[in-house]
Amino acid sequence: MSTARLTLLSLLLVACAANGAASSGTVPAAPDAGTRAQRLTQARTWGYQLTGYGDAMLGPVRRSPFDVVVIDAVTDEGVAWTPTQLRTAAARPGGARLLAAYLSIGEAEDYRPYWQASWTASPPRWLLGGNPDWPGSYAVAYWDPAWQALMLRQLDHVIESGFDGVYLDLVDAYEGHAQRPTARADMVTWVCRVAAHARARDPHFLIIPQNAAELIRDPGYAPCVDALGSEETFVYAMNRPTEVARQQALLADYAVWTAHGKPVFAVDYADTPELVSRTYARARAAGLVPYVTVREADVLTPGR
Known part of the structure; x- marks a missing residue:
């Protein structure tokens, strides 16, 4: 058995043990915590919606009809949300909506509270080159223990704020490390480490990776994750239909997710009425939970 497999097995055993044992670091479960996965x-x-909330009580979220909402882990000012703010935003007639915190575990961002100004001149060993498509974002050696420790501290803040789960971005970062033979396995192990860490504190905490749908074919991945968020199934940002081959490949991967009982939350980027309507219809016909919005993710776009 490979080292990566042994590491992954160890992480899964930790997660299972955490489900049955409390510790001083365990977060008390909310009254409906046991139904989170079912919900x-x-x-x-x-x-x-990742920015532009407009008020401290997350008005756009409170007024929305959505069953699940992903927001940034912190306010526009970089301050952690409080449990009261999140409870107020989640409340709605008929039962609270689920709130997941956005957290990038495959890239670093220089506008985050954890960023240190000294890194520009003297970067840590895990900080790699900048992302030309997203100024302020940087590739990282996501397998590096120092980077992982930093992200797990951010995850702790998410849990303490009272989120129902975390929405992990840049899980597909392994695709940019073709020179590293273990890059894919390293990401599976990393996501499972995130899951084990979170569930040791909150056994019902939800883990929702974004993209890298094909990782579900790794037998060690499924126990670590609860659902998939996936971008650009039918429409690239912005208003550009995707290729049939891409759609077919993604839908084949999605079928594996649903076979495991894990829903797929699809996000496409369009704002022309006809394309928006067609995208919602196609996604629902494919058994997905759809959302169509703008690339900036700075508004909570009305659903269909």
């Missing part, structure tokens, strides 16, 4: 599976609508 996630039953969700039919969702939204995704």
Whole structure:
């Protein structure tokens, strides 16, 4: 058995043990915590907004009809949300919506609270080159223990704020490390480490990776994750239909997710009415939970 497999098995055993044992670091479960996974599976609508909330009580989220909403882990000012703010935003008639915190575990961002100004001149060993498509974002050696420790501290803040789960971005970063033979396995191990860490504190905490749908074919991955968020199934940002081959490949991967009982939350980027309507219809016909919005993710776009 490979070292990566042994590491992954160890992480899964830790996660299982955490489900049955409390510790001084365990977060008390919310009254409905035991139904989070079921509520996630039953969700039919969702939204995704990372900036531009407008007020401290997350007005756009409170006014939305969505079953699940992904927001940034911190306010526009970089301050952690409080449990009261999140409870207020989640409340709605008929039962609270689920709130997941956005957290990039495959790239670093220089506008985050964890960023240190000294890194520009003297970067840590895990900080690699900048992302030309997203100024302020940097590739990282996501397998590096120092980077992982930094992200797990951010995850702790998410849990302490009272989120129902975490929405992990840049899980597909392994695709940019073709020169590293273990890059794919390293990402599976990393996501499972995130899951084990979170569930040791909150056994019902939800883990939702974004993209890298094909990782579900790794037998060690499925126990670590609860659902998939996936971009650009039918429409690239912005308003550009995707290729049939891409759609077919993704839908084949999605079928594996649903066979495992894990829902797929699809986000496409369009704002022309006809394309928006067609995208919602195609996604629902494919058994996905759809959301169509703008690339900036700075508004909570009304659903269909």
